[in-house]
Amino acid sequence: MRKSWWKILTAVLLLYTFTAGFLIKVPNVGNLKETIRNLFFHVPMWFGQIILLTISLIYSIWYLRKPDLKYDIYAETFARTGILMGILGLITGSIWATYTWGEPWSNDPKQIGVAIALLIYFAYLVLRNAVPDIDKRAKVSAVYNIFAYFIYLPLIMILPRLVESLHPGGKGVQGNPGLNGADLDATMRLVFWPAVIGWTLLGTWISTLNIRINLIRDKNLLNAE
Amino acid sequence: MRNKNFCWLLLLPALLFSTAIFAQDNGASESLMRSNGKIYVVVAICVTILLGLFLYVVSIDKKIGKIEKDNL
Helix, strand or coil: CCCCCCHHHHHHHHHHHHHHHHHHHHHHHHCCHHHHHHHHCCCHHHHHHHHHHHHHHHHHHCCCCCHCHHHHHHHHHHHHHHHHHHHHHHHHHHHHHHHHHCCCCCCCCHHHHHHHHHHHHHHHHHHHHHHHCHHHCCCCCCCHHHHHHHHHHHHHHHHHHHCCCCCCCCCCCCCCCCCCCCCHHHHHHHHHHHHHHHHHHHHHHHHHHHHHHHHHCCCHHHCCC | CCHHHHHHHHHHHHHHHHHHHHCCHHHHHHHHHHHHHHHHHHHHHHHHHHHHHHHHHHHHHHHHHHHHHHCC
């Protein structure tokens, strides 16, 4: 195993999340009851997802500064893992919503925003496959990835705050749309933030596996430069 | 194989959990599993799934490491 310390950390943090997350005492908020524990699973996974897409963005910028195909592979792979987590987040969110908001899809601004954002990122993958020339593909998709990221953030971070939203932090409600300050007491933070790091590291781990596979697959292209 | 010890490190929490949770002859553990609306059963299942997935990812990681050694 390469650089195994942070992989052990991943396992430890997520095992901690999956035990403490079920066992600690949680505050009673609205009609959430025990489902407030989803704050240790659904929400941190979204945080990790955004971090993964940010890493992808950084590599895309990096590629435009210094066109090395390696960076293109990094950017694509992190985006793919981010998309996977986004799909999982949408599904888990719908399950949660069914039992707290009454229906899996209530056209909540954040739900709609995320759905649009996922379609934009799907288009990123389609775009990549549509360009046969490798260097052109890397450049075009790097530019597109930057565009996608900066439309994604307003869709999930800014727009849901401007209108009324079922998610915390909508219009007229104090706080952050990801986690409302009042809903998250001190003990919950002790599980929440390790969970964010854990999900991020797991996503990074899976991404690095795919990167290593791609580097082997494309080694002739990479060495040709 | 590099870092053969790593696998054991990962198994360690598994062993800790299983001894704490599945010690059937221990009356205290038995009641622990049935306390709080049997929530510990859910914990045991989720931890088992998580451990299984981790072991799988580790094995993929090692496999790629081997291929890298031959190819890069």
